Amino acid sequence: MSITAIPVRTPSTPDGVRAGRAPGRLRRRITDNLTAYGFLCAALVCFALFSWYPIVRGVLLSFQQVNFVTDPEWVGWQNFATLFADPLFLIAWRNTLYFTGLALVVGFAIPFAVAIVLNELRHAKGYFRMVVYLPVMLPPVVVAILWKWFYDPGPGLFNTMLESVGLPGLAWISSTNTSMLSLVLVATWSAMGSATLIYLAALATIPGELYEAAELDGANVLQRLRHVTIPQTRFVLLVMLLMQIIATMQVFTEPYVMTGGGPEDSTVTVLLLLYRYAFTYNDFGTASAMSLLLFVFLGGFSALYLKLTKSEG
Amino acid sequence: MTRTLLSPWTLRSTRGRIGYWLVFVVVLALFTIAFVVPLVWMLLGAMKSAPELARTPPTILPDRFTLGSYVEAWNFMDLAGYFRNTVIVAAGAWLLQLAVIVPAAYALSKLRPVLGNWILGLMLATLMLPASALLVPTYLTITDVPVAGVNLINNPAAIWLPAAANAFNLYLLKRFFDQIPTELLDAARIDGAGSVTTLVRIVLPLSRPILAVVSIFAIVAAWKDFIWPLLVLQDPGIQTLSVALQRFEPDTPINLMLAGLVLASIPMVVAFLIFQRQILAGLSAGGLKG
Numbered sequence: 359m360s361i362t363a364i365p366v367r368t369p370s371t372p373d374g375v376r377a378g379r380a381p382g383r384l385r386r387r388i389t390d391n392l393t394a395y396g397f398l399c400a401a402l403v404c405f406a407l408f409s410w411y412p413i414v415r416g417v418l419l420s421f422q423q424v425n426f427v428t429d430p431e432w433v434g435w436q437n438f439a440t441l442f443a444d445p446l447f448l449i450a451w452r453n454t455l456y457f458t459g460l461a462l463v464v465g466f467a468i469p470f471a472v473a474i475v476l477n478e479l480r481h482a483k484g485y486f487r488m489v490v491y492l493p494v495m496l497p498p499v500v501v502a503i504l505w506k507w508f509y510d511p512g513p514g515l516f517n518t519m520l521e522s523v524g525l526p527g528l529a530w531i532s533s534t535n536t537s538m539l540s541l542v543l544v545a546t547w548s549a550m551g552s553a554t555l556i557y558l559a560a561l562a563t564i565p566g567e568l569y570e571a572a573e574l575d576g577a578n579v580l581q582r583l584r585h586v587t588i589p590q591t592r593f594v595l596l597v598m599l600l601m602q603i604i605a606t607m608q609v610f611t612e613p614y615v616m617t618g619g620g621p622e623d624s625t626v627t628v629l630l631l632l633y634r635y636a637f638t639y640n641d642f643g644t645a646s647a648m649s650l651l652l653f654v655f656l657g658g659f660s661a662l663y664l665k666l667t668k669s670e671g
Numbered sequence: 672m673t674r675t676l677l678s679p680w681t682l683r684s685t686r687g688r689i690g691y692w693l694v695f696v697v698v699l700a701l702f703t704i705a706f707v708v709p710l711v712w713m714l715l716g717a718m719k720s721a722p723e724l725a726r727t728p729p730t731i732l733p734d735r736f737t738l739g740s741y742v743e744a745w746n747f748m749d750l751a752g753y754f755r756n757t758v759i760v761a762a763g764a765w766l767l768q769l770a771v772i773v774p775a776a777y778a779l780s781k782l783r784p785v786l787g788n789w790i791l792g793l794m795l796a797t798l799m800l801p802a803s804a805l806l807v808p809t810y811l812t813i814t815d816v817p818v819a820g821v822n823l824i825n826n827p828a829a830i831w832l833p834a835a836a837n838a839f840n841l842y843l844l845k846r847f848f849d850q851i852p853t854e855l856l857d858a859a860r861i862d863g864a865g866s867v868t869t870l871v872r873i874v875l876p877l878s879r880p881i882l883a884v885v886s887i888f889a890i891v892a893a894w895k896d897f898i899w900p901l902l903v904l905q906d907p908g909i910q911t912l913s914v915a916l917q918r919f920e921p922d923t924p925i926n927l928m929l930a931g932l933v934l935a936s937i938p939m940v941v942a943f944l945i946f947q948r949q950i951l952a953g954l955s956a957g958g959l960k961g
Contacts, residue, residue, distance in 0.1 A: 478676060500935055
């Protein structure tokens, strides 16, 4: 409540008070709004120029041809036709979906399982939390270059480890069979820290009585996991699932730095191809058409994610 | 200690204890192999000479412990310059973002102007877009900023300005400000404090925890970012560490490269060790409380 609502006793006539108050209150509201917009104006300018305007422009660009010499030219659906005629376009989508699928199998299950185990351990809790989160703090380029070196088939760390226990070495990022899987491993290693810690926080909120009650009813560990732990963390699991789909569909740094899309286009992702269209071929219209398709594909996931986090948060 | 999946009785029995310590040792070993060994391998690798690194099987400890590679990498890649560029980019992004979103969050939370909820809705709607869907149009906007008519390519402002339009951090701040009792602000107003004074003297001191979280998010994001600086900082003289390391990678001896990777990571790792509590608290601040 603002202070202006408190009536002020004045010796003047009732009429005079009323007459003086109404315009005063209006003026007050105008001043308050002006102040508020003063505080907002920098944000409005930044959002307008670097968020709202690019959104609108991105949609328009999808239907234009841009060459920086003459004005943009309307070309209808031609940019989309270019994309669908490009064999790499389908390959890029297939690779990206494959990456996202593998990342879900590896990167979604592992952090949850790790969090469940960590939640039971009573020692060295700080150490576990710290080391699992360390890779998250490293710049993604550092991680990508480092793992490229680990993947080196000769003196690389991984083949050395495999060979030291008598297993044959792998070709990792140099073979079309394992290249994408190798990228998923890097991405999971570098990102699983945040997921693990978020799950740990969620597990800590489960009331102990639920487990006790389930145990009294004769539920064994697996049943308690299924009927207490998972239902109690369902919301977080769903949010993280959406977040992971949105993030992994936009994978760029790992293929760009580690493989450049190869071998034989096996790691060309949607974003890598988009980057090529825009900054190698200078075809910003087709690149925008690709962004629009990616947005349409991910928009539903994003909307659901926002709705969930806003209503429950 | 609240009870978890396993019952305390099971853990207290002899079999339970053996099982617990067995699992503990296995997890400890796996975590160390998965997360510590790679980083130690990087640190050790940076101390080995290039021919030593090419040996198969590799040596575990370097032939001799030396920080020579670090010094050599520092000079070879001119890391001092890239560090300076990265600090300028990250500090600028952080300060500008705070200067823009703190007053805006305060206005939307406490001053509540006409259309305020509308504006907030439009800002939050930008979170629905995958960041990469905006790369091309934002890049074209940066090459020719409307109204101002300037080209910000190769200017750190190309990173600062879009970073300031951060709806996520703005929303975190607004939600925190919402919890500050209005009576407190009214009291300040009775004492004659204007909106600016109220923000600076009352709201900000109460908001230190969330300001810490938002600051860490902003700085870490700017330090780690790769694709956007790759696009807008094309002149090698002003590139950030991530962009420069990636550019040097093909023709730099691997031991120097590793030293460069270690050096580029140190500020983030140190920041993590210092601000661990705030960073971990910030993880659940994004509305992920189950």
